[in-house]
Amino acid sequence: MKRGFAGIVVVMALSILALAVRVGEPAPNFTATDSNGKAHTLSSYRGKFVVLEWHNQGCPYTKKHYDSGNMERLQKEWTQKGVVWFTVISSAPGTQGYVTAEQENDYMHRMHAAPTAALLDPTGNLGHLYDAKTTPHMFIINPDGVLIYDGAIDDKPTSDPADIATSRNYVSLALNEAMSGKPVSTPTSRPYGCSVKYAH
Amino acid sequence: MVRSFQLRWKSVALVTLCLGLAASAIADERRASIPHGSVELLSEQESIQPGRAIHLGLHFRLEKGWHIYWINPGDSGEPPRLEWHLPAGLRAGALEWPGPSRLPIPPLMDYGYEGEVLLPVPIENTSGLTADGEVALAADLKAIVCREVCIPAKAQLSLSLPVRAARSRESAETQAMFRAAQKALPKPAPANWRPYAKDLGDSFELRVNTGRSVSEAWFAPLEPLEIENAAPQKSVTSAAGVRLILKKSDQLLKPVSRLRGVLVMSQGAYMIDAPVAPAAAKRKKEQ
Numbered sequence: 001m002k003r004g005f006a007g008i009v010v011v012m013a014l015s016i017l018a019l020a021v022r023v024g025e026p027a028p029n030f031t032a033t034d035s036n037g038k039a040h041t042l043s044s045y046r047g048k049f050v051v052l053e054w055h056n057q058g059c060p061y062t063k064k065h066y067d068s069g070n071m072e073r074l075q076k077e078w079t080q081k082g083v084v085w086f087t088v089i090s091s092a093p094g095t096q097g098y099v100t101a102e103q104e105n106d107y108m109h110r111m112h113a114a115p116t117a118a119l120l121d122p123t124g125n126l127g128h129l130y131d132a133k134t135t136p137h138m139f140i141i142n143p144d145g146v147l148i149y150d151g152a153i154d155d156k157p158t159s160d161p162a163d164i165a166t167s168r169n170y171v172s173l174a175l176n177e178a179m180s181g182k183p184v185s186t187p188t189s190r191p192y193g194c195s196v197k198y199a200h
Numbered sequence: 201m202v203r204s205f206q207l208r209w210k211s212v213a214l215v216t217l218c219l220g221l222a223a224s225a226i227a228d229e230r231r232a233s234i235p236h237g238s239v240e241l242l243s244e245q246e247s248i249q250p251g252r253a254i255h256l257g258l259h260f261r262l263e264k265g266w267h268i269y270w271i272n273p274g275d276s277g278e279p280p281r282l283e284w285h286l287p288a289g290l291r292a293g294a295l296e297w298p299g300p301s302r303l304p305i306p307p308l309m310d311y312g313y314e315g316e317v318l319l320p321v322p323i324e325n326t327s328g329l330t331a332d333g334e335v336a337l338a339a340d341l342k343a344i345v346c347r348e349v350c351i352p353a354k355a356q357l358s359l360s361l362p363v364r365a366a367r368s369r370e371s372a373e374t375q376a377m378f379r380a381a382q383k384a385l386p387k388p389a390p391a392n393w394r395p396y397a398k399d400l401g402d403s404f405e406l407r408v409n410t411g412r413s414v415s416e417a418w419f420a421p422l423e424p425l426e427i428e429n430a431a432p433q434k435s436v437t438s439a440a441g442v443r444l445i446l447k448k449s450d451q452l453l454k455p456v457s458r459l460r461g462v463l464v465m466s467q468g469a470y471m472i473d474a475p476v477a478p479a480a481a482k483r484k485k486e487q
Contacts, residue, residue, distance in 0.1 A: 020450045060344070060352045096349045131450065133275045133308055150451055157278050159344060159352045188451040190424035194350045195276040195305045 021130050023187040027139070027147040028129050032088070034117035035104040040086065047143045049175060051078065051085045053115070053153075054127065054196060056097025056135040057107055060159040061193035065136060066111055068161040071153075075114040078175060087118040090127030092199035097135065098122060124198040134193030138171050142178055149174040151189030158192075229338075232355035235345045237262035241337070241357040242318070244378040247364040248335060251327040256337065256359070257381060258282070258295065258319045265347045267314045270300035272422055272461075274429045275308035277350065280319070280343035285358075287335050289328025296320045298384035299462055299469025300420055305348075309430035311420050318381040331365045386462045386469040393441070395474035397459045403447045406459060406474055410441040414465045417442045419472065421461040425451045455479075 065071040091097035140149035154167035231240040269277040284292040300311040338358035431447035
């Protein structure tokens, strides 16, 4: 009897492990709280494209895209076109990029950032659920809830803002293709940047 | 009177300071400070001969705990890059990469170098140089230096070498450094090792017939998105060689026809280019 129970537990553990985040498969559902205290559940955004952007304001690769205005421009452009854009902060307390709700709101105001919301994930639960590796690491979920992009923001894996002008932006490329009914030509890429500062 | 003396003294001091700065700028062009360390452009020879290739090297020294990256940095970071400014007739090859170390940052895995590393770079010399002249070899470096956090590093390095008809060796210390760096570069795998891989669905099995049992073998892929860098690599070693189980990356969407990378073992690093046998027919049907 005990044995059988242990067996069930193992099977459950395995099925959780097998729940990989993979392009072409349903994106795992989550509920997370934003910097204004509002809860967001992914499944409630069915019918819309959702972008997840992993963020750490102290990371040179994040700074490349924020200090240049590139990320803010993308956020404005795509939210105006009806895309739901979540900036996600998985830095653990005491690590680079960890912010309180107030600090994040100050930052977004100062940078003129325009995501739909900034989700605070100090436990790293959402980061681990998506296997988010770097800042920035970008995911796109289509209106059916299927993951259609997992990777870098663009094809220039450097921290130099001068490279943005000549880069191909994979997020815009994927959104443009998906919105016009085409398959995403680059569905995965190496997400370059700083490691996400998870708790240890 | 007192005032003008003070002024004169001040201007003398200022001029001396400027001269000092200028002199140190010329003397130290080959060496630069970077965050948490230094980098130096080294030459394996004190001079360059017309028509003969030469090796330069990028020598990093980093404070304890800080690292730079391999050509495939793994899950985060980026490799150092050089932009060369060379006189006509000289052409720089690509940086050469010693076998990397694994740099775990759970749940991630990076590949790179801690402490001290020399990355050699061959300079092709297609003549055009005349003996008794001097050439300036300059390069702009962009890199990122990381521990838990990352700091971008930029440096302008340059090295002036006399052109001499005869070969001239560098100091014994520099020569030893280049020898050690050459030794640390991955060697081509002997043909009879016949590396090959099998697609097992969720993982690759890589077999290398080293002809003897090896210890601590692991595979560093040249391409990103093929294997899960942080997944433990199960290794089975026997008298025939070594077999590694490499978990596929969740981001890998297409079949891979070859696995290219470096097999790092306690006895050295070897370049591996293994054909991949496709997944078994049964699995194919499922897909």
